[in-house]
Amino acid sequence: MTRFRFQNRLILFVASAAFIALFGCKESGTFEAQDTAGMQWYKGNTHTHTTNSDGDSPPEYVASWYKNHGYNFLVLSDHNFLTDPAAYAYLADSSFMLIAGEEVTSGFEKKPVHVNGLNVSRLVQPQKDSTLVGTLQKNIDAIRDADGAPHINHPNFRWAFDHRALLQLKNDKLLEIYNGHPTVHNWGGGGFPGMEDVWDHLLTAGKHIYGIAVDDAHHFQGEFAANRSNPGRGWVVVRARTFSPAEIIENLEKGLFYASTGVALDDMIVEPSRVELRIRQDQDFRFTTEFMGAGGDVLLRTTENPAIYVLRGGEKYVRAKVTNSGGAFAWTQPVFVQ
Ligand SMILES: [Zn+2]
Ligand SMILES: [Zn+2]
Numbered sequence: 383m384t385r386f387r388f389q390n391r392l393i394l395f396v397a398s399a400a401f402i403a404l405f406g407c408k409e410s411g412t413f414e415a416q417d418t419a420g421m422q423w424y425k426g427n428t429h430t431h432t433t434n435s436d437g438d439s440p441p442e443y444v445a446s447w448y449k450n451h452g453y454n455f456l457v458l459s460d461h462n463f464l465t466d467p468a469a470y471a472y473l474a475d476s477s478f479m480l481i482a483g484e485e486v487t488s489g490f491e492k493k494p495v496h497v498n499g500l501n502v503s504r505l506v507q508p509q510k511d512s513t514l515v516g517t518l519q520k521n522i523d524a525i526r527d528a529d530g531a532p533h534i535n536h537p538n539f540r541w542a543f544d545h546r547a548l549l550q551l552k553n554d555k556l557l558e559i560y561n562g563h564p565t566v567h568n569w570g571g572g573g574f575p576g577m578e579d580v581w582d583h584l585l586t587a588g589k590h591i592y593g594i595a596v597d598d599a600h601h602f603q604g605e606f607a608a609n610r611s612n613p614g615r616g617w618v619v620v621r622a623r624t625f626s627p628a629e630i631i632e633n634l635e636k637g638l639f640y641a642s643t644g645v646a647l648d649d650m651i652v653e654p655s656r657v658e659l660r661i662r663q664d665q666d667f668r669f670t671t672e673f674m675g676a677g678g679d680v681l682l683r684t685t686e687n688p689a690i691y692v693l694r695g696g697e698k699y700v701r702a703k704v705t706n707s708g709g710a711f712a713w714t715q716p717v718f719v720q
Contacts, residue, residue: 435461
């Protein structure tokens with residue numbers, strides 16, 4: 383080997399080592415498969431009040447409002463009160479049902495700790511503890527003990543807690559990222575993170591948690607206005623094979639749903655290396671879709687419909703947010719890369 387050829391090989395070796403160091407040797411994983419064959423979509427709201435706590439209308443009126451507005455399921459979640467769906471069985475049919483629920487309402491010092499229990503088998507008593515995290519955890523555990531699924535409500539209500547507390551919790555899969563009540567501070571501000579930021583913190587740290595949108599409605603009478611707690615503002619659309627409380631709640635906890643404040647999806651197709659969102663056209667509204675990864679980084683912004691993201695390698699998870707030209711959103715759940 384001549385000295386010249388040796389030098390060439392050395393340069394090639396150093397250059398390729400530098401390339402790998404700079405750009406990384408990216409593993410091209412695949413999206414976790416989703417078994418959605420034969421499933422349909424069901425629209426529902428998991429957080430609403432009646433005269434059984436601080437709402438202004440009785441359960442029958444509230445349930446009828448949702449039924450008449452195209453919802454398929456509703457959880458009446460009164461403060462520390464379980465409304466028995468069987469008492470309103472006459473409202474249920476093949477496309478509408480009530481699911482048992484309760485807003486387990488506790489607190490730590492002056493901070494509200496509200497955790498919804500979905501499909502609980504009995505009334506859950508609010509729990510107290512000597513720490514904020516302990517209070518949250520005890521209420522989650524009490525809901526699980528009653529065979530229910532917990533969802534953590536409005537963390538920014540009275541600026542109660544954020545991702546630092548939420549990261550320490552166990553056995554919770556659902557977090558309100560949008561709540562329609564006027565004083566819950568969904569978007570953060572004044573140095574406090576918004577709910578999407580909080581969610582991204584948790585996902586980036588490796589917690590598998592799903593983001594839900596809810597009404598938390600109290601006011602069904604009188605004027606509907608931005609400063610009142612009216613229904614129809616935030617909901618979830620869940621996939622299921624059978625239209626039953628058990629499967630709807632189980633699939634919520636598997637992330638087989640999207641959350642919305644007004645944008646509808648016709649489908650979300652997850653393949654090993656791509657995600658495709660088919661956005662439902664609504665009048666002449668236009669759509670922008672952002673696919674986001676760890677750290678809340680926008681990996682791709684597109685105005686195409688369907689909106690398609692192809693794995694590049696190195697992603698931990700990918701979630702999408704669709705915004706329409708009226709300022710409404712749909713949030714898909716993260717799809718994790720294995
Ligand atoms: Zn609450
Ligand atoms: Zn509430």
